[in-house]
Amino acid sequence: MIRPDADTLLEIVDLQARVEDKPILKGVNLTIKAGEIHAVMGRNGSGKSTLSKVLAGHPAYTVTGGSVLYRGANLLDLEPEQRARLGLFLGFQYPVEIPGVSNLEFLRVSTNARRGEKGEEELDTFAFEDLVRERLQVVQMDPAFLERSVNEGFSGGEKKRNEILQMALLDPLVAILDETDSGLDIDALRIVAGGVNHLASPDNATLLITHYQRLLDVITPDYVHVMAGGRILRTGGKELALELEDRGYDWVDQELAVLEVV
Amino acid sequence: MSSSTSVGDLVSQPYKYGFVTDIETDKIDKGLSEDVVRLISSKKDEPQFLLDFRLRAYKQWLGMKEPDWAALGHPAIDYQEMIYYAAPRQQEKKLSLDEVDPKLLETFDKLGIPLSEQKRLSNVAVDAVFDSVSIATTYREKLAEHGVIFCSISEAVKDHPELIERYLGTVVPSNDNFFAALNSAVFSDGSFVFIPKGVACPMELSTYFRINSGDTGQFERTLIVAEEGASVSYLEGCTAPMFDTNQLHAAVVELVTLDDASIKYSTVQNWYAGDENGVGGIYNFVTKRGHCRGDRSHISWTQVETGSAITWKYPSCVLQGAESVGEFYSVALTNNLQQADTGTKMVHVGPRTRSTIVSKGISAGRSSNSYRGLVQIGPKAMGARNYSQCDSMLIGDQAAANTYPYIRSQQPEASVEHEASTCRISADQLFYLQSRGIGFEEAVSMMVSGFCRDVFNQLPMEFAAEADKLLALKLEGSVG
Ligand SMILES: Nc1ncnc2c1ncn2[C@@H]1O[C@H](COP(=O)(O)OP(=O)(O)OP(=O)(O)O)[C@@H](O)[C@H]1O
Ligand SMILES: [Mg+2]
Numbered sequence: 001m002i003r004p005d006a007d008t009l010l011e012i013v014d015l016q017a018r019v020e021d022k023p024i025l026k027g028v029n030l031t032i033k034a035g036e037i038h039a040v041m042g043r044n045g046s047g048k049s050t051l052s053k054v055l056a057g058h059p060a061y062t063v064t065g066g067s068v069l070y071r072g073a074n075l076l077d078l079e080p081e082q083r084a085r086l087g088l089f090l091g092f093q094y095p096v097e098i099p100g101v102s103n104l105e106f107l108r109v110s111t112n113a114r115r116g117e118k119g120e121e122e123l124d125t126f127a128f129e130d131l132v133r134e135r136l137q138v139v140q141m142d143p144a145f146l147e148r149s150v151n152e153g154f155s156g157g158e159k160k161r162n163e164i165l166q167m168a169l170l171d172p173l174v175a176i177l178d179e180t181d182s183g184l185d186i187d188a189l190r191i192v193a194g195g196v197n198h199l200a201s202p203d204n205a206t207l208l209i210t211h212y213q214r215l216l217d218v219i220t221p222d223y224v225h226v227m228a229g230g231r232i233l234r235t236g237g238k239e240l241a242l243e244l245e246d247r248g249y250d251w252v253d254q255e256l257a258v259l260e261v262v
Numbered sequence: 263m264s265s266s267t268s269v270g271d272l273v274s275q276p277y278k279y280g281f282v283t284d285i286e287t288d289k290i291d292k293g294l295s296e297d298v299v300r301l302i303s304s305k306k307d308e309p310q311f312l313l314d315f316r317l318r319a320y321k322q323w324l325g326m327k328e329p330d331w332a333a334l335g336h337p338a339i340d341y342q343e344m345i346y347y348a349a350p351r352q353q354e355k356k357l358s359l360d361e362v363d364p365k366l367l368e369t370f371d372k373l374g375i376p377l378s379e380q381k382r383l384s385n386v387a388v389d390a391v392f393d394s395v396s397i398a399t400t401y402r403e404k405l406a407e408h409g410v411i412f413c414s415i416s417e418a419v420k421d422h423p424e425l426i427e428r429y430l431g432t433v434v435p436s437n438d439n440f441f442a443a444l445n446s447a448v449f450s451d452g453s454f455v456f457i458p459k460g461v462a463c464p465m466e467l468s469t470y471f472r473i474n475s476g477d478t479g480q481f482e483r484t485l486i487v488a489e490e491g492a493s494v495s496y497l498e499g500c501t502a503p504m505f506d507t508n509q510l511h512a513a514v515v516e517l518v519t520l521d522d523a524s525i526k527y528s529t530v531q532n533w534y535a536g537d538e539n540g541v542g543g544i545y546n547f548v549t550k551r552g553h554c555r556g557d558r559s560h561i562s563w564t565q566v567e568t569g570s571a572i573t574w575k576y577p578s579c580v581l582q583g584a585e586s587v588g589e590f591y592s593v594a595l596t597n598n599l600q601q602a603d604t605g606t607k608m609v610h611v612g613p614r615t616r617s618t619i620v621s622k623g624i625s626a627g628r629s630s631n632s633y634r635g636l637v638q639i640g641p642k643a644m645g646a647r648n649y650s651q652c653d654s655m656l657i658g659d660q661a662a663a664n665t666y667p668y669i670r671s672q673q674p675e676a677s678v679e680h681e682a683s684t685c686r687i688s689a690d691q692l693f694y695l696q697s698r699g700i701g702f703e704e705a706v707s708m709m710v711s712g713f714c715r716d717v718f719n720q721l722p723m724e725f726a727a728e729a730d731k732l733l734a735l736k737l738e739g740s741v742g
Contacts, residue, residue, distance in 0.1 A: 056697045059689060084699040096694045099685070100712025106695070109708070113699030149712070150694075166698060 540599030543571025
């Protein structure tokens, strides 16, 4: 929901980043306030995941220009783990498997890291089990997944649910969900979207990266952004997504071509 | 920014145990000859049979060559440049700890092995070996009540010569290999454990080896005998000061189990590994072998090898008794320029013998880490079974991991299974954990201890957590 008086959580100004020698983000501008839901759409390769990973602090990307303020402080100065502890969450497009590390233990350590930052007490194994069992309901996940290694052998959809479970435990202020809807069956999509809606509040914000209107049918965005060539080319309300669904991206390419000539 | 922390920095944590204790030592002149062998024996006031054993080994050694088949490289060792006996100067081994030189007690305190009555570990009896001699053994009386003998091997030679004569060199013959022959000729001290028939040892036994002198070779000898139905769990720990020269450590460990007996032998090896340029560190050439002599007997080796510049070590089991069981669980971590060539031999002689091998190698820095294992099934080992699993984890892109499994079977019906895998800690895995609020070092250590869990689960409880911490420490600064 858009409220003019809401706190600004994230303020991205002219952000530029490269991987090795290849520039990928070429000046991204985006402001996110508490209570808002943003959707970022755009062709494959337009830089959506790169934006999300730069925000989370992935070491493969080098920021070459611009700034990012997170609740008024310079985000780019922080280690990835500090960003997470302060409430920035990235739900990965491709969550990695970590053999040998128990999912339950991983969830407990990360939850406690975030709780510590919020000044809440650490949860011991028992207290955490109670919490995790409650949060499992949000994504209707089988507790058996807790006993396995992190994401190891999980199906595509199970990995995505595990991401939302983490989001539910970490209680983020800004959650970036990179194609959390892709690879989900119809029921799972409803469950995951239900979870995201359930976790959304006037104090936090969500940035959904998606290709599909069907997600935006269940999670109504306040803003829709179209990314192309490493920039946000157009911003609108929820109708923009419908327009994209209708017209495709060709018009975006044309606008981009004009821009790149300039 | 975040990329400034690299796994590389993480592995190279300073070595905590690198201090030297300033204590007067009784050393003999450097060099090795028949006279030196005789001198060691006479300093220890040994019976004739032992002197004969040493002299025979010395003659065998003269005719042997250093093994060159391992994937290891090091400058030639000059055996005449080394001192073969060094002992802190104190008259006799003290019966009461109150009389032990406080400097020695302090040393062990600093190593986390308090020996004094008040502070010592409550359920672990410790034999503390400093350079060439055992300086104290705790809980002896309590163990004696159960008929358990736990003392230094020098004391055992004096007090129980018949046991030493009956068992010494029967598992690892003096001519077994170059380093075993050298050890048999000049061994200084080590531990002796005897668990009589039917006794389950009431506490963990442990020997802590401390090298202190810079120019001294370490040649311990450990012998553990479990009679029919007896059982014991034994742990060995080791540290050494940081010197920029290399010290040779050539130990021999022999285990014997009679019918239905079991020995669980665990090692946490943290000898000094040399610096990040490979200067200094211990050359660890060790022969460890267990002999399941009795039916249904059981020998289990668990090792966590984190130190030494060079590790050459193959704790093995000869499974002679019917249905006897041999196990080998190993974590070997190498970093910087460390080299490890380690593994096991499971020799199945008796029928229905079983063995399990689980080896986890972790290589970081520019180190090299090889698993070398032999599973041998003899013609009489009907129904023998082996399962081997060898996993390697690479940290960074300059380390090497090799696996050399050898299988020799003369028994068509035996079942031998071998699995192997190699993985690398990837930047994306670390980032994933970090992006959930987990610090870089903790992320590495979570992944490493996950990788080692099957082995750590085998360690006595008191030491499993220690092993975890030790690996994390050894890996400080190495991923990236
Ligand atoms: N680590 C990397 N190395 C090389 N190229 C990269 C790397 N990361 C991203 N790129 C390139 O940057 C561009 C943007 O990639 P990104 O993953 O951000 O796209 P996306 O918008 O998320 O696409 P999709 O919709 O397919 O997920 C692509 O051309 C991609 O190949
Ligand atoms: Mg993407």
